Amino acid sequence: MSIASEIIRLRQELPEGVLLCAVSKFHPASAIREAYDAGQRIFGESRVQELLEKIPQLPDDIDWHFIGHLQTNKVKQIIGKTALIESVDSEKLLTLIDSESRKAGVVTRVLMQLHVAQEETKFGFLPDELRDYFRLRKFESLTNTHICGVMGMASNTDDVARVRADFAAIASVFREISVEIAPDLRGFDLVSMGMSHDWPIAVEEGATIVRIGSMIFGERR
Numbered sequence: 001m002s003i004a005s006e007i008i009r010l011r012q013e014l015p016e017g018v019l020l021c022a023v024s025k026f027h028p029a030s031a032i033r034e035a036y037d038a039g040q041r042i043f044g045e046s047r048v049q050e051l052l053e054k055i056p057q058l059p060d061d062i063d064w065h066f067i068g069h070l071q072t073n074k075v076k077q078i079i080g081k082t083a084l085i086e087s088v089d090s091e092k093l094l095t096l097i098d099s100e101s102r103k104a105g106v107v108t109r110v111l112m113q114l115h116v117a118q119e120e121t122k123f124g125f126l127p128d129e130l131r132d133y134f135r136l137r138k139f140e141s142l143t144n145t146h147i148c149g150v151m152g153m154a155s156n157t158d159d160v161a162r163v164r165a166d167f168a169a170i171a172s173v174f175r176e177i178s179v180e181i182a183p184d185l186r187g188f189d190l191v192s193m194g195m196s197h198d199w200p201i202a203v204e205e206g207a208t209i210v211r212i213g214s215m216i217f218g219e220r221r
């Protein structure tokens with residue numbers, strides 16, 4: 001199937017209100033253009049250098065989501081260029097995003113990345129760390145960062161029950177924060193979870209953004 005027809009099919013299958021982030025990492029600007037021409041506006045990239053190379057080659061009404069591990073020494077380079085940094089995985093990174101955003105005079109929208117998967121290599125806050133972050137109201141010290149929700153990944157396994165349990169855990173931490181821990185938070189309403197192979201389960205468990213790459217663009221080179 002072509003990129004355009006995959007985009008159109010996904011748009012038909014996704015429930016109303018669930019955003020599609022088309023993960024274009026490792027694919028050329030020409031492939032992104034094809035998706036753009038089919039109406040897609042949100043694209044996900046996981047490397048700073050690659051993102052910076054693509055931005056000037058493509059229309060400026062694209063919402064770029066940064067979804068990879070962001071090294072602190074690269075933060076400054078992407079401030080002001082993203083619609084959403086989905087992968088804030090430490091307080092140190094968050095503080096730096098905030099101070100660089102203040103210097104640049106912009107507000108940066110972010111998601112807090114949760115680590116619930118089995119793999120040790122995945123980045124993110126543990127559920128208890130994230131609960132504590134909000135319980136201690138640390139977000140009140142941010143001046144130029146808007147925390148819009150959470151992002152997470154399920155374990156990399158064929159065990160569907162495990163995948164579902166991981167997504168349910170992400171959604172449950174999100175609800176706890178927004179309903180019990182910090183109900184006064186404004187604009188905290190995004191749950192980004194689900195990729196090419198597991199997005200239907202993520203949607204069933206409450207995703208409001210799915211991040212789909214290979215299903216749209218083919219295998220990455």
Ligand SMILES: *Cc1c(COP(=O)(O)O)cnc(C)c1O
Binds near residue numbers: 025068195196212213
């Ligand atoms: C690459 C990537 C995706 C997309 O994965 P696919 O399996 O190609 O859909 C989603 N989220 C993150 C964080 C990624 O790095």
